[in-house]
Amino acid sequence: MSHDLTLTINGTRQQIALDDPRVTLLDLLRERLHLTGTKKGCDRGQCGACTVLIDGRRQNACLALALSHDGAEITTIEGLAEGDTLHPVQAAFVAEDGMQCGYCTPGQVMSAVGLIAEGRAGTDPERIREGMSGNLCRCAAYSGITRAVLAAAEEMTTTKGERKTA
Amino acid sequence: MKSFDYLRPETLADAIAAGGAPGAAYLAGGTNLVDLMKTGAAVPDRIVDITRLPGLDRWEWLDDGGLRIGALVRNSDLAHDVDVAQTFPAMAEALLSGASGQLRNAATVGGNLMQATRCPFFADPTSSCNRREAGSGCAAQGLSARAFAVLGASEACIATHPSDFCVALAALGAMVEVAGPDGTRAVALTDFHRLPGAAPQTTTVLKPGELVTAITLPAAAAGFRRHARYLKLRDRTSFAFALVSAAAMLRIEDGIIAEARLAFGGVAAKPWRALDAEAALKGARPDADAFATAAARALEGAAATAGNGFKIPLAARIGARALTLAAAGTPAEMPVLPGSVHLGEPAHA
Known part of the structure; x- marks a missing residue:
């Protein structure tokens, strides 16, 4: 039995026919829509590598059945930059060296975008670390990640209204 | 993952009709159920997706000052609401101490009540587990491990309930609204989860087809707003389940405790409200001796299994603190x- 759903992914509305209700949003993005920027780490909601925005809120795509999100707006790492201009969070991760191997980075960036949008990033590194605790980094690039989120939060707060924040 | 039929009803009546079938499971945020379906611990034949049921995704303040929280309200939305957090601060603190930002954005308050134990043998279908499969045995018994229950356990099951939110709800005297084939009813949160006894596979008082539609906090629960905390000891400072936790609330009048509430997490198969400790505090001065005595009383019936004896004095200390x-x-x-x-000191070196 085929299940039809509609998703708006990075601003583009798509009609999708699923032959299997078991498909998670993560597997839909990676395996069927070939948006492989979103990463599969643990596939159990523990590592955060699959973090995307669902209707503007950061969530783990691995624990989301795609069918349950019929009608949603999804933002993935592919949808952040505008042409060659990186999103402020992406730029901050580059500037602050917020990565080593890079596998967790898309999830880290999407989680940071979500955290800043929630308005609770603040300027306290401890608050950033707590807010980002759903994203693991096996290379332990945490100090750079914390600096990057702090810098991006500050920039996006001071330029609020001038820049699209995804 | 085993295959299943997927239904997404748009009315409560249709959901209940679909959810009453053998092998059916209700899906909301999915943060626990989808995970258990991946491990094979949950094998529903039918998923009834309740995320589109109308009216359950909001809360309302009642005329008497109580709060009715729809079952599909997201944990993060409830915890971050200023009025909710100021009126029921220990509940907000408990919610924010649980899981991660991503999971709190997906997880619902109704699902929080329904979540399964994080006992590793429950999640692993190759292990014996009376909770997952009645009569299959308990792989946890005799094993030296710290996570298991010290209150209300049985030979059949020593698993704990993982929720933080439910610990605060137990202390607040929350009621659970349930809808099912025979209509609606209300159950006290402290009666909602079952202790394992000889039948640990039955984890709540829900009957087939019933689902949680709302949680109600009585107006009296707002009386603790000035003296309310949730404290959670865990193996790492964030994104970890409680080894032991406690929700503590006081109503202090003229320097005397007019009313106390105390509940524990991480120690039993249900949030453990300590009525004896509460009674011992009524009329006492709020000092360290009274708190230590009361918290110790809450653990009087505790019993250790291999490797978790330390949790008994630890729980008493966490309760007192x-x-x-x-x-x-x-x-x-x-x-x-x-x-x-970690209070006022960096948790990270």
Whole structure:
């Protein structure tokens, strides 16, 4: 039995026919829509590598059945930059060296975008670390990640209204 | 993952009709159920997706000052609402001490009540587990491990309930609204989860087809707003389940405890409300001796299995410390590390 759903992914509305209700949003993005920027780490909601925005809120795509999100707006790492201009969070991760191997980075960036949008990033590194605790980094690039989120939060707060924040 | 039929009803009546079938499971945020379906611990034949049921995704203040929270409200939305957090601060702190930002955005309050134990043998279908499969045995028995229950356990099951939110709800005297084939009913949160006894596979009082539609906090629960804390000890400071936790609330009048509430997490198959400890505190002065005596009383019936005996004195100390913190007053702002025992000092070196 085929299940039809509609998703708006990075601003583009798509009609999708699923032959299997078991498909998670993560597997839909990676395996069927070939948006492989979103990463599969643990596939159990523990590592955060699959973090995307669902209707503007950061969530783990691995624990989301795609069918349950019929009608949603999804933002993935592919949808952040505008042409060659990186999103402020992406730029901050580059500037602050917020990565080593890079596998967790898309999830880290999407989680940071979500955290800043929630308005609770603040300027306290401890608050950033707590807010980002759903994203693991096996290379332990945490100090750079914390600096990057702090810098991006500050920039996006001071330029609020001038820049699209995804 | 085993295959299943997927239904997405748009009315409560249709959901209940679909959910009453053998092998059916209700799906909301999915943060626990989808995970268990991946491990093979949950093998529903039919998923009834309740995320589109109308009216369950909001809360309302009742005329008497109570709060009715729809079952599909997201944990993060409830915890971050200023009025909710100021009126029921220990509940907000408990919610924010649990899981991660991503999971709190997906997880619903109704699903929080329905979540399964995080006992590793429950999640692993190749292990024996009376909770997952009646009569298959308990792989946890005799094993030296710290996570297991010290209150209300049985030979059949020593698993704990993982929720933080439910611990605060137990202390607040929350009621659970349930809808099912025979209509609606209300169950006290402290009666909602079952202790394992000889039948650990039955984890709640829900009957086939019933689902949680709302949680109600009575107006009296707002009386603890000035002295309420949730304290959670865990193996790492964030994104970890409680080894032991406590929700403590006081109503202090003229320097005397007019009413106390105390509940524990991480110690039993249900949130453990300590009525004896509460009774012992009524009329007492809010001091360290009273708190230590009361918290110790809450653990009087505790029994250890291999490797978790330390949790009994630990729970007593966490209970006393939560009461001490509650007596000092609800913080003006949510702590940066909600529920953490690290107070005013960096948790990270």
